[in-house]
Structure formats: structure tokens, C-alpha cells
Amino acid sequence: MSDALLLLGMMLVTFGVRYPTLAIIGRLDLPDPFFRALRFVPPAVLTAIIAPAMLMPAGPLDISHTNAYLVAGIASVGVAWWRKNLLLTILVGMAVFLLWRVAVGG
Amino acid sequence: MEQTTPKSEFLAGLRDTIPMIVGAIPFGIIFGIAAITAGLSPAATQGMSLFVFAGSAQFIAAGLIAEGIPPGIIILTTFIVNLRHALYGASLAPYLKHLPQKWLVPFGFLLTDETYAVTIRRYQERGVGPHGHWYYLASVLFMYTNWQICTLIGIVTGRSLQGAANWGLDFAMVATFIGITVPLIVNRPMLVCTLVAGVTAVLANGLPNKLGLMLAALLGIGAGVLAESFRLGGQPEVATVEGDA
Numbered sequence: 001m002s003d004a005l006l007l008l009g010m011m012l013v014t015f016g017v018r019y020p021t022l023a024i025i026g027r028l029d030l031p032d033p034f035f036r037a038l039r040f041v042p043p044a045v046l047t048a049i050i051a052p053a054m055l056m057p058a059g060p061l062d063i064s065h066t067n068a069y070l071v072a073g074i075a076s077v078g079v080a081w082w083r084k085n086l087l088l089t090i091l092v093g094m095a096v097f098l099l100w101r102v103a104v105g106g
Numbered sequence: 107m108e109q110t111t112p113k114s115e116f117l118a119g120l121r122d123t124i125p126m127i128v129g130a131i132p133f134g135i136i137f138g139i140a141a142i143t144a145g146l147s148p149a150a151t152q153g154m155s156l157f158v159f160a161g162s163a164q165f166i167a168a169g170l171i172a173e174g175i176p177p178g179i180i181i182l183t184t185f186i187v188n189l190r191h192a193l194y195g196a197s198l199a200p201y202l203k204h205l206p207q208k209w210l211v212p213f214g215f216l217l218t219d220e221t222y223a224v225t226i227r228r229y230q231e232r233g234v235g236p237h238g239h240w241y242y243l244a245s246v247l248f249m250y251t252n253w254q255i256c257t258l259i260g261i262v263t264g265r266s267l268q269g270a271a272n273w274g275l276d277f278a279m280v281a282t283f284i285g286i287t288v289p290l291i292v293n294r295p296m297l298v299c300t301l302v303a304g305v306t307a308v309l310a311n312g313l314p315n316k317l318g319l320m321l322a323a324l325l326g327i328g329a330g331v332l333a334e335s336f337r338l339g340g341q342p343e344v345a346t347v348e349g350d351a
Contacts, residue, residue: 002178003146003147003149003153004150004153005177006149006167006180006181006306006340007153007154007158008157009177009180009181009184010157010158010160010163010180010181010184010215011158013181013184013185013188013260014158014163014184014188015214015215016185016191017185017188017190017191018194018214018215018217019195019210019211019214019241020192020195020201020214021192021193021196021199022194022196022198022202022210022213022214022217023195023199023210023211024199025196025199025200025205026199026200026201026202026203029278029304030263031188033331035200036326036334037330037331038196039321039330040295040296040326040327040330041194041197041226041327042223042226042230042286042287042327043290043291043296043299043303043328043330044299044300044302044303044323044324044327044330045190045193045194045219045303045323046223046283046287047300047303047307047326048286048303048304048306048307048318048319048321048322048323049219049252049283049307049319050280050303050304051303051307052307052311052318053279054280055308057137061308068197068274068277069277069280070271071317072277072280072281073280073281076280076281076284076285077284077288080285080288080289081288084288084289085285086122086227086282086284086285086286088181089175089284089288090125090281090285091286092210093277093281093284093285094192094278094281096202097277098274099225101274103160106229
């Protein structure tokens with residue numbers, strides 16, 4: 001019973017965060033600077049997810065050659081910058097990651 | 107631009123979500139294991155994946171349940187952990203404003219980091235078109251189905267798959283996010299935005315409940331807006347806010 005209440009509460013607050021901006025903001029007549037600011041949401045949020053995943057995969061900061069996330073992340077950034085091709089970036093990144101783990105055992 | 111159909115958009119949404127699925131598989135399995143280990147019943151564990159559907163929040167909730175934290179605190183924590191979705195919603199909203207509620211309600215319920223990342227890229231590059239919502243639908247249904255199956259695998263297999271977190275499949279998500287983000291850096295404000303967000307995220311990673319991520323995103327957005335206003339020679343409406351600097 002208390003499990004059901006916990007799930008209901010978690011469901012309501014999660015939906016309560018996800019749904020309102022998605023449904024309402026497109027219908028409001030908001031000033032132009034607001035929509036200019038929204039263009040920065042993808043790079044800001046994604047970088048905020050990527051940076052700790054690369055630099056601190058196990059918790060503490062790990063800038064060393066045994067950190068496969070960092071090495072493969074740098075390779076991915078290089079490929080993405082050079083070719084601007086998403087699929088190629090994923091494939092090269094995964095390949096470098098897996099090979100580096102086998103080779104260095106990070 | 108080529109002709110799109112609901113089917114072509116749906117298939118493109120499935121295709122582009124595949125790397126996200128690869129990255130999510132170990133997390134779903136590990137969540138199932140962690141929740142059972144924390145003392146949640148199999149039904150409540152699967153129920154959390156079915157009704158809450160929020161990976162990070164579910165993980166943290168499992169940890170809090172194991173610690174015996176009261177439900178009220180767990181619900182509040184879930185809210186804070188999920189705050190970033192408000193930014194995703196705002197960012198996607200201009201592309202989805204024509205849709206009726208029967209689309210927007212499930213779209214809100216099923217929104218995740220992964221679907222946001224692939225969908226906003228698609229919409230920014232090609233526009234939403236008459237059938238772009240089928241792309242979103244495919245992505246969320248794929249992610250949702252996968253999350254349910256992986257949770258079930260975790261519940262059933264228990265600890266025998268404990269090592270799944272170390273397979274390194276989560277790097278698929280990192281590589282995808284890199285492949286989406288790097289081509290967005292086309293000018294100095296975008297570069298400033300990513301640098302500020304990345305450095306803040308690392309420095310603030312110790313904050314609880316993913317608040318570091320939220321702080322990093324907001325500071326990155328603010329830095330980008332500020333850099334752009336300088337580049338444009340100071341827009342009047344921005345200058346009045348930032349004026350005294």
C-alpha cells in the first residue's frame with residue numbers, strides 16, 4: 001500500500017515537471033530573447049551530462065590514460081568536429097572505447 | 107526537402123534512438139537488481155518503471171528505499187532530480203505547439219534525456235514538418251519498451267547480471283551526446299555556453315540530486331545568452347538587465 005503511494009507520488013511529480021513546459025510554452029506569446037535563450041538548452045544540458053561522464057566516470061576526477069571514457073570521449077569529439085556525422089562519431093567512439101579497455105584495461 | 111510520411115518519420119525515430127537503447131540496457135537491468143536488493147517488491151519495481159519512467163530518479167529512489175528514507179523525502183528528491191525536464195519541455199515546445207492534448211500528455215509522460223537529445227537535433231536540423239511528431243513517438247515508445255524489458259530482466263536474473271554496469275555500454279550515450287553537441291558549436295556564444303556548462307558540471311558534480319547538472323545547464327545558458335548579447339553589440343532589453351556590469 002505504501003509502495004503504491006510512493007509510486008503515485010513519484011509519478012505525479014515527474015509528470016508535473018515534464019508536461020507543463022512542453023504543453024504550455026509553445027502557446028504563450030513570450031518575448032523573443034526567451035526563445036533565443038532556449039537555443040542554448042541542448043548544448044548546455046548535453047555538455048553538463050557529457051563532461052562528468054568523461055572526466056569522472058567512477059566518481060573522482062580521473063585525468064589519465066587509463067580512463068577509457070576520457071580517451072574515447074576525446075576521440076569522439078575529434079571525429080564529430082572533423083566529419084559532423086553522428087553515426088560515424090558513435091561507431092568510432094564505441095570502437096575506441098572498447099579497444100582501449102581491452103588494451104589498457106581501464 | 108524530401109517528402110515525409112508518418113511511417114518514414116517513425117522509422118527514422120527508431121533508427122536514431124538505437125544508440126540510446128544500447129546505452130540504456132545496462133541501466134535498466136541494474137535498476138531492476140538494485141530495487142529488488144533495496145527491498146522493493148518485484149511488482150513495485152516493475153511498477154516504478156511503468157508509471158514513473160525516469161532512470162536517474164528511479165536509481166536514486168532505490169538507494170533511498172534501501173536507506174529507509176520516508177516516502178515524502180523520496181518523492182521530493184524525485185522532483186528535484188527531474189527538474190531538468192522542464193528545460194527539455196520548454197526547448198521542444200515551439201515544435202510541438204500544434205499538437206492536441208492526446209499527443210502532448212503521453213509525450214510529457216515519456217520524455218527522457220535520450221529522446222530529448224535525438225529529437226531536438228532532428229527538429230533543429232530539418233524542422234518538425236507535418237509528421238515530425240511520429241519521430242518523437244517512435245523514440246519514446248522504443249525507450250519505454252526497452253526500459254520495461256530491461257527492468258524485468260534485472261528483477262528475474264537478480265545478481266547474476268550485477269556486472270552489467272561495467273560492460274561500458276553506457277559510453278554509447280556519451281558518444282551520441284558528443285556527436286549531437288559538437289556540431290552545435292558554430293559560433294563563440296555556443297562555445298562559451300558549452301565551456302561554462304562543462305566546467306560547472308564537473309565542479310558541481312558533488313551536489314546531491316543532480317543539482318550540479320541543473321546548475322551547470324542554467325549557467326551555460328546564461329553565459330551563452332550573455333556572450334551573444336555582447337556579440338550583437340548589446341541588445342537594449344538585455345542591456346537593461348545586465349547594464350551596470
